[in-house]
Amino acid sequence: MCLGIPGRVEEILNSAPLERSARVSFGGISKEINLAYVPEARVGDYVIVHVGFAISRVREEEAQRVFRYLEEIGELGDLG
Amino acid sequence: MKYLHEYRQRQSIEKISAEIARITTRPWTIMEVCGGQTHAIVKYGLQQFLPQQVELVHGPGCPVCVTSLEIIDKAIAIAARPEVIFCSFGDMLRVPGSERDLLAVKAGGGDIRTVYSPLHAVELAQQNPDREVVFFAIGFETTAPANAMAAFLARKKGLRNLSLLVSHFLVPPAIESICSAADSRVQGFLAAGHVCAIMGYEQYPPLASKYRVPIVVTGFEPLDILEGVMMCLRQLEQGCCSVENQYARAVERRGNIPAQEMLEQVFDIAAQTWRGVGTIGASGLRLRPEFAAFDAEKKFSLDISPQIDSSGCISGQIMQGQKKPCDCPHFGQRCRPEQPLGAPMVSSEGACAAYYRYSRQVTADEH
Numbered sequence: 101m102c103l104g105i106p107g108r109v110e111e112i113l114n115s116a117p118l119e120r121s122a123r124v125s126f127g128g129i130s131k132e133i134n135l136a137y138v139p140e141a142r143v144g145d146y147v148i149v150h151v152g153f154a155i156s157r158v159r160e161e162e163a164q165r166v167f168r169y170l171e172e173i174g175e176l177g178d179l180g
Numbered sequence: 181m182k183y184l185h186e187y188r189q190r191q192s193i194e195k196i197s198a199e200i201a202r203i204t205t206r207p208w209t210i211m212e213v214c215g216g217q218t219h220a221i222v223k224y225g226l227q228q229f230l231p232q233q234v235e236l237v238h239g240p241g242c243p244v245c246v247t248s249l250e251i252i253d254k255a256i257a258i259a260a261r262p263e264v265i266f267c268s269f270g271d272m273l274r275v276p277g278s279e280r281d282l283l284a285v286k287a288g289g290g291d292i293r294t295v296y297s298p299l300h301a302v303e304l305a306q307q308n309p310d311r312e313v314v315f316f317a318i319g320f321e322t323t324a325p326a327n328a329m330a331a332f333l334a335r336k337k338g339l340r341n342l343s344l345l346v347s348h349f350l351v352p353p354a355i356e357s358i359c360s361a362a363d364s365r366v367q368g369f370l371a372a373g374h375v376c377a378i379m380g381y382e383q384y385p386p387l388a389s390k391y392r393v394p395i396v397v398t399g400f401e402p403l404d405i406l407e408g409v410m411m412c413l414r415q416l417e418q419g420c421c422s423v424e425n426q427y428a429r430a431v432e433r434r435g436n437i438p439a440q441e442m443l444e445q446v447f448d449i450a451a452q453t454w455r456g457v458g459t460i461g462a463s464g465l466r467l468r469p470e471f472a473a474f475d476a477e478k479k480f481s482l483d484i485s486p487q488i489d490s491s492g493c494i495s496g497q498i499m500q501g502q503k504k505p506c507d508c509p510h511f512g513q514r515c516r517p518e519q520p521l522g523a524p525m526v527s528s529e530g531a532c533a534a535y536y537r538y539s540r541q542v543t544a545d546e547h
Contacts, residue, residue, distance in 0.1 A: 103216050103374075103400070103528070103529070104322070104374045104377070104400075104430075105184070106182065106183045106184065108182070118329065118332070118333065118336070119333075127184075134297075134299060134326075134329070136329065136438065136442075137325060137436055137438050137439040137442075138436075139438065146182060146183060148374065148377060148430050150322055150323065150326070150374060151269070151296065151297050151298065151319075151323055151326045152296060152297025152298070152299055152300075152326060153297070153325065153326045153329070155322065155325070155374065155377050155378060155436060155439065156377040156430045156431065156432075156436060157430075158183055158429050158430055159428070159429050159430075160429075162428040162429035163183055163186075163429040165428065165429075166187075166192075166403060166407055167186070167192070169407075170192055170195050170196070173195060173199055174195055174198075
């Protein structure tokens with residue numbers, strides 16, 4: 101229920117304010133997702149999706165933060 | 181998938197694990213609030229990456245688990261009506277009511293549809309104007325904006341045949357309830373990342389300060405959880421009790437403002453009964469009076485009285501971190517996923533279901 105998974109915004113499908121939606125790809129599977137709560141999300145952005153709604157945009161810089169920390173405490177190695 | 185794979189790398193996990201071992205000098209008990217975090221901890225065997233002194237206990241953050249018997253009985257009564265199309269997230273179908281579950285209603289001919297988004301219920305109402313479509317609107321702050329949108333769109337579209345059976349829960353009052361219990365063992369919290377994605381975390385500093393507990397907003401991937409534990413331990417070892425945000429890639433301090441505005445338009449805060457825990461003031465949401473026409477409880481005038489759960493399920497103790505699933509005499513015996521005594525054995529986020537599914541690993545780690 102509270103599971104939210106990141107997906108990539110591939111194409112905006114509807115621009116009406118409350119029904120703004122996009123095709124979002126989850127590692128190969130695409131679904132139409134409501135974007136009303138992330139009006140700033142654009143094609144190419146990653147969003148966290150929960151019960152058909154994007155609830156936040158994933159911020160790349162913050163996503164990398166933990167790996168920078170890991171570099172500080174030792175050799176990071178290949179993260180792929 | 182980006183931001184899944186990277187946060188599951190064993191090499192990174194081992195580095196954080198080594199750092200946790202380095203900074204830990206004493207026994208500590210930390211609660212992960214969200215069932216999604218519980219599931220990840222058990223699935224990935226994250227306890228094995230922690231020193232033995234560090235114990236993770238499970239919190240009340242499984243919405244399926246905390247939905248009261250009374251609401252399940254109301255759902256069953258509505259779903260059994262011939263004019264109703266009853267829409268629910270899949271996990272709810274096997275949660276035991278007083279006498280049967282929703283799956284039994286479906287087997288008996290009830291028109292019950294599993295949906296993955298509340299917007300599907302709106303579509304069904306549009307497509308079936310001669311039927312009553314009822315959506316089982318359960319969940320925490322993460323799900324509530326989606327459910328609020330269903331009610332809002334139904335009103336905007338003039339739909340008269342859609343209603344919501346609402347059972348919403350708020351997390352901060354549950355944390356306060358756990359902190360204020362005389363026998364609480366919890367010394368720090370991993371707050372639920374996706375609840376905070378919606379609500380932010382400005383509600384937490386007063387709790388951290390009042391009960392002198394560190395609270396770390398934490399994500400759901402293995403690396404997220406171990407980093408959250410590390411941040412919590414660092415505070416505990418230093419005697420600090422502040423609020424930190426491990427899950428900054430998805431959570432901002434103020435949360436998601438458009439979602440909060442929608443919640444305020446559709447719902448009021450109200451007392452809520454948590455299954456196995458009891459009633460906690462201002463810990464739930466109910467439809468505002470202007471949305472009364474979309475309230476399934478009012479529409480169907482249900483006469484169902486509260487029932488006492490006599491199943492023997494100890495869900496309340498498990499969800500308050502007092503006991504673990506393996507402590508229950510029924511675990512894996514009378515209570516299994518295919519024949520659950522209580523909701524924690526049903527839901528994908530239920531602690532008992534997670535322990536059962538990954539039981540070999542848990543048994544190896546804990547016994």
